[in-house]
Amino acid sequence: MERLPYSQWYDTFNRFAGDLYPGRYTREYTASLVCAARQISELAESKQSLIVAHNYQFPELQEVAAEVGDSLGLSRYVAEQTSPRVDFCGVWFMGETAKTIVGERSKVYMPDKPGCSLVESIDHARVRAWKQKFADGIVISYVNTDAATKALSDYICTSRNAAQVLDHAAGQNPGRRILFLPDKFLGSVSIAQSNVVDPSLVDLYDGCCHVHAKIGESALEEAFERHPEAELLIHPECGCASHCMSKVMQGNSPYQKAFFLSTEGMIRHAEQSQADEFIVGTEMGMVYRLRRQIPGKTFHPVSADAVCEYMKMNTLEKLLDSLERDQIEVTIEAETARKAQLAIDRMLSIQ
Numbered sequence: 001m002e003r004l005p006y007s008q009w010y011d012t013f014n015r016f017a018g019d020l021y022p023g024r025y026t027r028e029y030t031a032s033l034v035c036a037a038r039q040i041s042e043l044a045e046s047k048q049s050l051i052v053a054h055n056y057q058f059p060e061l062q063e064v065a066a067e068v069g070d071s072l073g074l075s076r077y078v079a080e081q082t083s084p085r086v087d088f089c090g091v092w093f094m095g096e097t098a099k100t101i102v103g104e105r106s107k108v109y110m111p112d113k114p115g116c117s118l119v120e121s122i123d124h125a126r127v128r129a130w131k132q133k134f135a136d137g138i139v140i141s142y143v144n145t146d147a148a149t150k151a152l153s154d155y156i157c158t159s160r161n162a163a164q165v166l167d168h169a170a171g172q173n174p175g176r177r178i179l180f181l182p183d184k185f186l187g188s189v190s191i192a193q194s195n196v197v198d199p200s201l202v203d204l205y206d207g208c209c210h211v212h213a214k215i216g217e218s219a220l221e222e223a224f225e226r227h228p229e230a231e232l233l234i235h236p237e238c239g240c241a242s243h244c245m246s247k248v249m250q251g252n253s254p255y256q257k258a259f260f261l262s263t264e265g266m267i268r269h270a271e272q273s274q275a276d277e278f279i280v281g282t283e284m285g286m287v288y289r290l291r292r293q294i295p296g297k298t299f300h301p302v303s304a305d306a307v308c309e310y311m312k313m314n315t316l317e318k319l320l321d322s323l324e325r326d327q328i329e330v331t332i333e334a335e336t337a338r339k340a341q342l343a344i345d346r347m348l349s350i351q
């Protein structure tokens with residue numbers, strides 16, 4: 001995404017995000033954001049910092065970042081860079097992943113320390129008990145997990161490559177049980193999208209993300225009623241995902257116009273689709289990115305509730321503070337980092 005000139009922040013934020021965050025972008029507040037952004041830019045340059053932001057961050061954080069993306073895209077991007085400092089705007093576990101990847105080469109800082117309901121649904125003791133029961137079992141965990149869970153895992157995946165990782169793990173380890181965690185919705189959609197020969201060998205952990213779980217079937221039905229011509233771009237972590245997929249497979253209208261996509265997949269699909277109008281079935285921040293990157297098409301949030309309060313704990317003001325005071329630094333215990341790195345490396349090597 002090309003950097004937006006500061007002179008266009010007020011108009012662009014109100015045009016593309018006015019309905020997403022009503023009342024947020026007043027002239028006065030936007031002017032204060034521009035002022036903070038100028039200081040951030042100077043500090044980032046002098047401290048040789050690489051600022052990266054997840055798609056669910058506020059527009060102003062997306063605009064000051066060198067790269068905006070999903071967890072896999074940001075992991076790959078950070079892995080390729082050599083800057084001595086990374087300022088990561090996302091949830092804490094993503095910062096941990098970045099730190100695991102860059103190791104001692106770079107310091108990683110975050111503006112705040114946001115948790116994540118999906119990660120908090122993981123009980124490490126339960127995962128260890130499963131590993132004891134199935135000694136040759138394979139654990140696949142979502143990239144949005146803490147370093148301790150990654151260290152218990154054989155493979156890491158994202159929503160973009162989950163089916164691919166499942167295929168790879170099942171193909172390399174025929175007949176062995178697989179535990180997929182923590183998101184049960186992502187797990188069931190990934191099994192349906194994969195070529196796994198025996199799905200009964202895959203155990204799904206009973207976790208979910210509260211934001212995506214809230215986007216249930218009724219929210220989709222209402223969105224289709226409001227925008228009957230639109231295609232639905234749906235994130236596989238949505239609570240309705242497996243139900244929605246069964247309707248797609250049965251050919252039910254209007255679900256033939258539903259596409260299960262990671263956040264990067266949404267961008268590619270919307271750019272290439274013949275359709276001009278889309279309902280976005282994931283967190284609100286993604287709607288801003290789609291509108292900004294593809295201004296000729298129309299994007300509607302699936303529901304006004306699709307906001308992750310963890311992601312929104314990061315603000316431009318906190319990022320400035322973090323750059324000024326060199327905090328909050330992400331650190332990981334060496335042995336946990338070493339084990340987590342093995343699982344992450346396997347993910348990054350699967351194309």
Ligand code: SF4
Nearest residue numbers: 116117118209211308
């Ligand atoms: S939307 Fe928020 S709660 Fe859900 S997985 Fe992402 S960071 Fe976690």
